[in-house]
Each structure stands twice: as structure tokens, then as C-alpha cells.
Amino acid sequence: MSDYVIRRARLLGEEVTDLAMSGGIITAVGPDLDAPGHVEVDATGLVALPGLVDLHTHLREPGREDAETVLSGTRAAARGGFTCVHAMANTDPVADTAGVVEQVWRLGREGGYCDVQPVGAVTVGLGGSQLAELGAMADSAAQVRVFSDDGKCVSDAVLMRRALEYVKAFDGVIAQHAQEPRLTEGAQMNEGLLSGELGLTGWPAAAEEAIVARDCVLAAHVGSRLHVCHLSTRGSVEIVRWAKSKGWDVTAEVTPHHLLLTDELVRSYDPIYKVNPPLRTADDVAAVREGLADGTIDIVATDHAPHPMEDKECEWSAAAFGMLGLETALSVVQHTMVDTGALTWAQVAERMSAAPARISRVGGGHGRPLAVGEAAHVVLHDPEATRVVTAADSASLSRNNPYAGLELPGRVVATWLRGVPTVRDGELQETN
Numbered sequence: 066m067s068d069y070v071i072r073r074a075r076l077l078g079e080e081v082t083d084l085a086m087s088g089g090i091i092t093a094v095g096p097d098l099d100a101p102g103h104v105e106v107d108a109t110g111l112v113a114l115p116g117l118v119d120l121h122t123h124l125r126e127p128g129r130e131d132a133e134t135v136l137s138g139t140r141a142a143a144r145g146g147f148t149c150v151h152a153m154a155n156t157d158p159v160a161d162t163a164g165v166v167e168q169v170w171r172l173g174r175e176g177g178y179c180d181v182q183p184v185g186a187v188t189v190g191l192g193g194s195q196l197a198e199l200g201a202m203a204d205s206a207a208q209v210r211v212f213s214d215d216g217k218c219v220s221d222a223v224l225m226r227r228a229l230e231y232v233k234a235f236d237g238v239i240a241q242h243a244q245e246p247r248l249t250e251g252a253q254m255n256e257g258l259l260s261g262e263l264g265l266t267g268w269p270a271a272a273e274e275a276i277v278a279r280d281c282v283l284a285a286h287v288g289s290r291l292h293v294c295h296l297s298t299r300g301s302v303e304i305v306r307w308a309k310s311k312g313w314d315v316t317a318e319v320t321p322h323h324l325l326l327t328d329e330l331v332r333s334y335d336p337i338y339k340v341n342p343p344l345r346t347a348d349d350v351a352a353v354r355e356g357l358a359d360g361t362i363d364i365v366a367t368d369h370a371p372h373p374m375e376d377k378e379c380e381w382s383a384a385a386f387g388m389l390g391l392e393t394a395l396s397v398v399q400h401t402m403v404d405t406g407a408l409t410w411a412q413v414a415e416r417m418s419a420a421p422a423r424i425s426r427v428g429g430g431h432g433r434p435l436a437v438g439e440a441a442h443v444v445l446h447d448p449e450a451t452r453v454v455t456a457a458d459s460a461s462l463s464r465n466n467p468y469a470g471l472e473l474p475g476r477v478v479a480t481w482l483r484g485v486p487t488v489r490d491g492e493l494q495e496t497n
């Protein structure tokens with residue numbers, strides 16, 4: 066394992082400094098480091114951030130290895146600057162047992178591109194009727210702390226209450242996909258004037274907000290931790306802001322696509338824009354940006370949702386919900402939040418590394434500051450670069466990239482996982 070010294074990086078976008086790593090650990094931070102025998106990396110003009118942590122990733126293995134595998138998804142993650150991703154449980158078989166979560170966890174370690182922290186299902190088979198073996202998943206080698214039926218809502222209030230109560234024993238959190246199922250039967254896009262105009266069944270903001278409000282109240286009632294997945298409406302931001310003002314232990318995420326894209330794109334009837342929750346209005350986009358800036362929304366999570374061509378290149382109503390996100394997340398956040406002056410790079414590091422790691426209680430030195438003695442999970446990002454996104458330029462097995470053709474700022478130049486480079490000069494490296 067080589068030692069590296071990064072020269073003249075802008076630490077969290079601010080002071081220019083060197084950073085040395087050896088044996089998987091950050092060994093020195095400061096100007097003009099003496100680092101004999103280290104591989105020299107010129108980072109002039111680049112921003113150094115702690116390795117990014119994604120709390121919401123679909124890796125599709127086991128079951129849909131045609132769409133993504135742990136290896137392909139973690140290679141995409143490394144290209145996006147991530148050193149830890151949380152793999153959602155809606156696989157086949159569902160990640161609802163200690164056996165499945167341990168398998169997913171181990172596949173991530175074997176690949177060596179990005180640590181994979183499995184999310185456990187809340188209910189058996191995501192069926193919504195019987196609690197899964199949450200304790201066994203928590204006690205497994207994977208040490209699961211985040212539980213979610215993502216893709217489906219835990220809509221039964223009694224079951225949701227019991228899940229919230231159960232995970233208190235091991236400091237777990239329930240990550241809710243907030244979608245009232247009766248209010249969204251057959252729903253295809255955001256409900257509004259546009260859904261009427263386009264003749265597509267609408268998905269009211271109220272279907273999300275009703276569950277967000279109910280779950281905040283439930284979490285407070287039982288004194289447990291709630292995390293709201295992919296929050297997408299102004300009303301949801303207001304409810305979470307209110308819950309936080311009460312001191313309740315509620316956190317929330319927004320996806321890059323909900324920070325940038327609006328329901329106007331659905332006019333094309335291109336299923337690349339079909340996603341759950343749906344793209345909302347420009348007013349909702351403004352609200353989630355404000356919420357992320359003021360800390361109401363704690364984190365950005367990608368909801369990277371790969372789907373094979375045949376599930377996307379079909380008519381709108383038949384297409385699958387979901388879009389890729391790992392390789393473009395940092396660029397979209399730079400474009401929407403940093404270049405607009407809404408967030409500093411230090412605040413981006415908080416929302417894309419420190420806070421997600423705290424919410425999930427993940428170990429392995431993820432989400433820690435770039436400081437001596439910490440695990441060497443490091444990203445170098447070039448904020449001056451620009452690129453026209455293409456679907457083909459991806460390590461994912463899927464191509465459902467909603468940004469294809471758009472010019473986005475920023476580029477991940479290098480990523481280190483425990484001091485091992487997974488990406489250098491923008492190219493994936495051999496890890497094993």
C-alpha cells in the first residue's frame with residue numbers, strides 16, 4: 066500500500082494545505098509537509114472533502130444484477146466521491162434477514178471501491194404486515210442501524226409505531242418512504258395543473274406530507290428516531306421544521322434531482338423523468354433548497370435507482386420509477402447550492418458526509434473530519450471543471466441518467482478509501 070501526499074488542496078474549500086496519508090490513516094495536515102517516499106498528488110485549485118456518505122442507494126444485488134451489482138454500483142459511487150453507501154433493502158430476496166444484510170456488506174468490502182452499509186427492511190418481504198428480524202440484523206456483522214421499506218411506505222400506523230419502539234433498543238432509526246398509498250393509487254406524476262393538462266394521474270403533495278406529519282408525531286410519542294427519505298415538497302419542509310423546533314429527533318434527506326429538476330420535464334413524456342416521489346414544482350424546488358441551506362433538511366442522499374433499458378424505454382405509464390444519481394450528486398449540489406451561495410463547501414461536507422454517517426451510526430471512520438489520526442477517506446473535487454453529462458460515461462450497469470445533455474459544474478478528480486485510491490485523474494483504479 067502506497068503512501069500519498071496531497072499538495073496545495075483547498076481544505077473544505079478554504080485554506081490551502083497539504084495532507085499526507087499512510088497505512089490508511091491521515092498522518093499529517095499542514096503546509097509544505099515533509100513526506101519522503103510518498104506518492105505526490107498535485108491538488109492545486111482542487112477542493113478536498115471527507116469521503117462522501119450516501120444514506121440512500123439502490124445496488125439491486127441480490128436479484129436484479131442486470132440493473133446493478135454491488136461492484137458496479139460501488140464503482141459508480143467511487144467516481145462520485147463516495148466512500149460509504151447505504152444499500153436499500155428492496156432487493157430480491159429482500160434484505161430482511163441477517164443473512165442477506167451480511168452478504169451485501171461483505172460484497173462491498175470484497176470490491177474495495179466503497180464500503181456498503183446495508184439498510185434492513187422494516188417488514189418481512191416489504192409486505193407491510195409483519196416486523197422483520199430487526200434485532201438480528203442489528204446484531205449481525207453488518208451492524209444495521211437504518212431500517213426502511215423504501216420503495217414502499219410503512220403505512221400501517223401501528224406497525225410504524227412498533228418499529229420505532231423496537232429500534233430504540235439499539236439506537237436504530239426508521240427511514241420512511243413517505244407515501245400514503247391510498248392517495249397515490251395509479252399515480253404517475255406530481256398532482257397539479259400540469260398533471261391535468263398531460264392526462265396523467267396526479268400524486269398530491271398531501272400524500273407525502275400526511276405521512277411525514279404522522280411519523281413525526283409518532284416518533285415524538287415513543288421517543289424514537291425518524292428519518293424522512295427523499296423529502297420533496299414545501300409542506301414536508303415546513304412539517305420537519307416544526308418537528309425540529311419541538312426538539313424531536315427527526316432528520317430528513319433531499320435528493321439531487323429534487324434540488325434541480327421540476328415536473329415541467331414531464332411534458333416530454335420521457336420516462337427518464339419518472340421517479341418516486343415525483344419531480345415537483347419550481348416552488349417546491351425553492352423550498353427544499355431553503356430547507357437544505359438552513360439545516361431543516363439534514364442531508365443530500367442520492368436515491369440512485371438504476372433500471373435496465375427495457376424498464377425505461379417504454380411508454381410513461383409502464384416505465385419504472387427511479388433515476389441514477391451517484392456520479393452526478395456532487396456536481397448537482399455544487400450547481401444548485403454552492404455556486405448559488407446557499408452553502409459553503411464545509412456545509413456540503415456536513416450534509417454529504419458527517420451528517421449521514423451520524424444518522425446511520427456507521428463506523429469505519431466515515432463522516433469524520435480531515436484531521437490527523439482519522440481514517441483516510443478523502444475526495445478531491447475540481448469546482449472549476451465543467452462537463453456535458455452523457456449517459457454512456459458511467460460505471461453503473463444502467464443508463465437512466467436524467468442529466469444527460471446538461472452541462473454541470475465540477476468533477477471528482479480522486480477518491481481514497483482507507484488510504485487506497487479508488488479514483489485518480491477521474492479514472493477508476495484497480496483496488497485488489
Ligand SMILES: NC(=O)N[C@@H](CC(=O)O)C(=O)O
Nearest residue numbers: 123215216340341370386387
Ligand atoms: N426512487 C424511485 O423512484 N425508485 C426506487 C424506490 C424508491 O426510492 O422509492 C427504486 O427502487 O427504483
Ligand SMILES: [Zn+2]
Nearest residue numbers: 215216242294
Ligand atoms: Zn423511496
Ligand SMILES: [Zn+2]
Nearest residue numbers: 153215216368
Ligand atoms: Zn429509494
